[in-house]
Amino acid sequence: MTLGYLISLEQINQLSLTDRQREEIIAFFAARDAELERLYRFDTADTERMVHVMPIMTVVREDKAVQLFTREALQAAAPETDEGYWCVPRVLE
Amino acid sequence: MKYETVIGLEVHVELATDSKIFCSCSAGSYGTEPNMHVCPACCGMPGMLPVVNKRVIDFGMKAGMMLNCHINRTTTFDKKNYYYPDLPSAFQTTQWFAPIAVKGLVEIKTSTGKKGIRIKQIHMEEDAGKLVHDIREDTTHIDFNRTSVPLIEIVSEPDLSSAEEVEAYLDRLKTLLRYARVAECEMAHGTMRCDVNLSVRPEGSNVLGVRSEMKNMNSIEAIKRAIDYETFRHIDAIENGTEELVQETRRWDDIKGMSFAMRTKETAGDYRYFPDPNVMPVVIDDKWYDGIKSSLPEFPEVRFERYTTELGLSEYDARRLTESIALCECFEAACKVTGNPKDCVNWITSEVMSILGVRGITYDQLKLDGNALGELIKLVSDSKVSRVNGRKILDAMFDDGTVSPAEYAASEGLIISTDTDLIDKVVAEVVAADPKSVADYKGGKEKALMALFGKCMRQLKGNCDPQVLRKALIAKINE
Numbered sequence: 001m002t003l004g005y006l007i008s009l010e011q012i013n014q015l016s017l018t019d020r021q022r023e024e025i026i027a028f029f030a031a032r033d034a035e036l037e038r039l040y041r042f043d044t045a046d047t048e049r050m051v052h053v054m055p056i057m058t059v060v061r062e063d064k065a066v067q068l069f070t071r072e073a074l075q076a077a078a079p080e081t082d083e084g085y086w087c088v089p090r091v092l093e
Numbered sequence: 094m095k096y097e098t099v100i101g102l103e104v105h106v107e108l109a110t111d112s113k114i115f116c117s118c119s120a121g122s123y124g125t126e127p128n129m130h131v132c133p134a135c136c137g138m139p140g141m142l143p144v145v146n147k148r149v150i151d152f153g154m155k156a157g158m159m160l161n162c163h164i165n166r167t168t169t170f171d172k173k174n175y176y177y178p179d180l181p182s183a184f185q186t187t188q189w190f191a192p193i194a195v196k197g198l199v200e201i202k203t204s205t206g207k208k209g210i211r212i213k214q215i216h217m218e219e220d221a222g223k224l225v226h227d228i229r230e231d232t233t234h235i236d237f238n239r240t241s242v243p244l245i246e247i248v249s250e251p252d253l254s255s256a257e258e259v260e261a262y263l264d265r266l267k268t269l270l271r272y273a274r275v276a277e278c279e280m281a282h283g284t285m286r287c288d289v290n291l292s293v294r295p296e297g298s299n300v301l302g303v304r305s306e307m308k309n310m311n312s313i314e315a316i317k318r319a320i321d322y323e324t325f326r327h328i329d330a331i332e333n334g335t336e337e338l339v340q341e342t343r344r345w346d347d348i349k350g351m352s353f354a355m356r357t358k359e360t361a362g363d364y365r366y367f368p369d370p371n372v373m374p375v376v377i378d379d380k381w382y383d384g385i386k387s388s389l390p391e392f393p394e395v396r397f398e399r400y401t402t403e404l405g406l407s408e409y410d411a412r413r414l415t416e417s418i419a420l421c422e423c424f425e426a427a428c429k430v431t432g433n434p435k436d437c438v439n440w441i442t443s444e445v446m447s448i449l450g451v452r453g454i455t456y457d458q459l460k461l462d463g464n465a466l467g468e469l470i471k472l473v474s475d476s477k478v479s480r481v482n483g484r485k486i487l488d489a490m491f492d493d494g495t496v497s498p499a500e501y502a503a504s505e506g507l508i509i510s511t512d513t514d515l516i517d518k519v520v521a522e523v524v525a526a527d528p529k530s531v532a533d534y535k536g537g538k539e540k541a542l543m544a545l546f547g548k549c550m551r552q553l554k555g556n557c558d559p560q561v562l563r564k565a566l567i568a569k570i571n572e
């Protein structure tokens with residue numbers, strides 16, 4: 001993170017930071033970069049790829065159809081409906 | 094120069110589950126009123142969390158195994174982002190990084206012989222809603238019944254090279270998935286849809302040409318016409334410079350018989366795929382995997398072989414039965430009861446198929462209990478029930494799946510009478526009441542006997558062995 005890049009980000013996000021805040025942010029990213037550098041030094045060529053970062057798995061449910069909501073309830077807050085459909089401004093097919 | 098067509102298919106198949114993939118709404122939306130099978134989850138309302146339907150994973154695994162794929166024992170879901178009103182959450186939950194099945198092979202047969210088509214992967218995902226554009230001019234109407242209905246997408250390698258091969262491949266997918274009972278695969282119902290990727294290259298070259306993609310094709314005939322048209326368009330562009338080919342998505346207009354550019358093809362990056370933080374990985378343990386593996390059906394050609402060699406069926410009959418696994422299972426159960434395969438195949442290809450036809454039921458939808466059919470066939474072959482009354486009982490079994498043929502025959506008075514006193518009594522009455530027919534028969538008119546025979550049979554409600562009745566009748570006339 002450079003000062004020039006940070007200032008351009010400030011402009012996009014309509015922020016105005018003090019010089020002290022800028023220094024802190026640049027120092028924060030510099031520390032992260034140093035940590036990443038250290039991580040990259042590990043040789044992971046023989047490490048098996050993980051599918052997920054945590055050893056957790058989903059629960060599954062039985063395949064049983066239950067209708068818990070009515071159309072009327074779900075469409076109560078809709079800006080516009082017609083013959084049971086939700087309506088949106090026309091889109092091209 | 095000679096060219097060859099290189100085709101890869103992405104086939105979307107709607108899985109035949111009862112409920113949707115991530116919520117409990119009914120997945121059977123065909124022909125229902127709009128937005129009857131919806132809930133906050135499949136309408137993409139904020140804060141709703143998905144819960145995976147186990148049977149979707151079962152079916153994904155089954156499909157993978159039927160197509161000789163490797164099954165990823167840990168499989169994950171990812172978000173694919175795009176913004177369109179048919180997708181209320183603005184992302185589709187699909188599989189990108191670790192799909193359920195990879196690296197498969199499907200063998201097809203065409204006029205030029207056998208060929209293996211490699212399967213790149215099968216992934217599970219949710220369907221999008223339906224947009225209706227023609228109700229009113231100023232708005233688009235949305236039906237979310239179909240959102241989150243489970244699909245698998247079967248992605249082939251670009252191993253297909255003609256319309257004939259594509260047809261054979263789609264037929265084969267349909268057969269295998271129907272046999273495993275994971276999907277209906279009916280293009281006319283939208284339960285099977287197909288994206289066709291096509292390019293051409295000089296024959297023998299191993300460099301792929303510029304590729305165009307035609308989305309959402311839903312009839313084999315249209316696909317074949319589109320392939321022929323696109324092949325011609327690509328070759329014409331290369332040979333004659335009629336246009337510059339670009340990688341793009343095209344729309345096939347089957348009425349005009351032409352394809353039209355829709356948009357330049359998106360790349361994967363445009364969809365910003367990322368692991369769905371709301372669905373944890375699905376881990377398939379050995380018990381789950383083995384359970385699915387052992388539930389797989391015998392392949393149709395293995396059955397065909399067994400029916401023609403071991404059971405002695407004709408190739409014609411074996412082919413008719415193996416059209417549908419429901420017919421096969423009914424047949425095999427009936428055979429166990431009767432021990433007579435030929436009798437069983439006759440009943441199925443005549444009476445059962447005729448009732449299915451009359452009632453508009455497909456072979457795959459057959460729910461007839463094969464054991465009960467076997468009992469019925471036995472009643473008829475043991476001369477306890479006449480064939481005509483057997484058909485009546487079969488009809489009753491279709492009306493009510495719990496009907497037992499023997500009990501029904503007894504309660505409806507359809508058991509053939511062995512009571513010779515009763516037969517003699519009926520014959521005596523009929524003969525006495527119709528002296529003209531008796532005289533005609535004695536005068537040499539064979540037809541007159543049939544009239545008398547019919548009258549007796551009617552009085553006996555069909556419950557009589559025709560040979561026994563005929564004998565008794567002739568004996569009485571000649572008395």
Ligand SMILES: [Zn+2]
Pocket residue numbers: 113116117118130131132133134135136241
């Ligand atoms: Zn729902």
